[in-house]
Amino acid sequence: MSLPHIILGMLRKKPKSGYDLKKELQTTIQYFWEADISRIYRSLGEMQKKGWVDFETVIQEDSPNKKVYSLTKDGRKELQKWLAEPGKATGTNNPFLAQLHFSDAVPVEAQLKVMEARLAFLKDGIKELERRANNLNMPVPLPEDALQKGVVREMFSLEYGIRKYQFEIEWTENIIAVLRNAP
């Protein structure tokens, strides 16, 4: 049970529709959480059955009506319980690293193509995150008195994303150099 908790988090400040949630996912936390729109609607349904959320149908004139969900007291309680749990961060599986690990079974040129595609993907990714940080006027790296200066928790994870991309790009470029040097 994981996506439901993400949804609780996204609803903690204001009510949103399933469609809103999907857009927020794509534009703010997609670099550490991905979810299909169909999953979101289904999770919303399950969460309502559990009494974590409630919805109100909002009639719209410029677009189809929508169901706007908000946290119930139980939902907020469940969110706080989950946030305080020191759980292990799973989801370690990384197909790209696996390909590299076993790449002695394939010619160096083939592996170089995989690495170069990866590098392009990473450079795209970091550009997008840096654009977001820029829009937020966010200092990277965060100073130790960040919380006094209006920095919010959302920026902690964004900084993680950017620094992880930096590290991955650096490492990938190094591996490419090593492969180009192959005997």
Added chain:
Amino acid sequence: MSLPHIILGMLRKKPKSGYDLKKELQTTIQYFWEADISRIYRSLGEMQKKGWVDFETVIQEDSPNKKVYSLTKDGRKELQKWLAEPGKATGTNNPFLAQLHFSDAVPVEAQLKVMEARLAFLKDGIKELERRANNLNMPVPLPEDALQKGVVREMFSLEYGIRKYQFEIEWTENIIAVLRNAP
């Protein structure tokens, strides 16, 4: 279809039993791939039906008999096809980052406990990987002429693991410092 490809990779140099594969998973690639033992046995069965692997029953006297699996020609072909595919590395979901992202819904002390548990977990993790690198007499970071010096692909991913831990530990310590400074 993912674990089957990991298994193809693990079998590429020599035949192994399901039990062997599980141990190898835990001692060499667990930091980027996790899998339940039951999954391994089931995957092995499916792979055999597809003609990717074959097994031979080996009679043992000091322990129960075992099935030793090896790649077929089709299996090796499938492995090479997969290795050469520039696929996107998915599995981005990170419950720990999610907790941090929404942590304004919970007292700072509660979040500090989560972060400190995370830090302890990371320090355990890096210790284990450094122990492995040491056993392999592996240079960290890898020099550009690494491949001339007997470095193998398995070390590329191990270096990734170590450097990722270093980055995460650094970042986590910084966030803890920022949180301790909270107004």
Added chain:
DNA sequence: CGCATATATATGCGTTCGCATATATTACAG
């Protein structure tokens, strides 16, 4: 002897997930 542990394989079962697809409304371009 009895019990725990390591080795070894296997099935039941529920959870989670994402792709494909269906359906309906509103806006806008050609």
Added chain:
DNA sequence: CTGTAATATATGCGAACGCATATATATGCG
């Protein structure tokens, strides 16, 4: 007025997974 894109919600279905559990052999400890 016709098609397409954006908004909005929803279901069918199979893939992948991991926990719990069953079963059996061999070793070693007390």
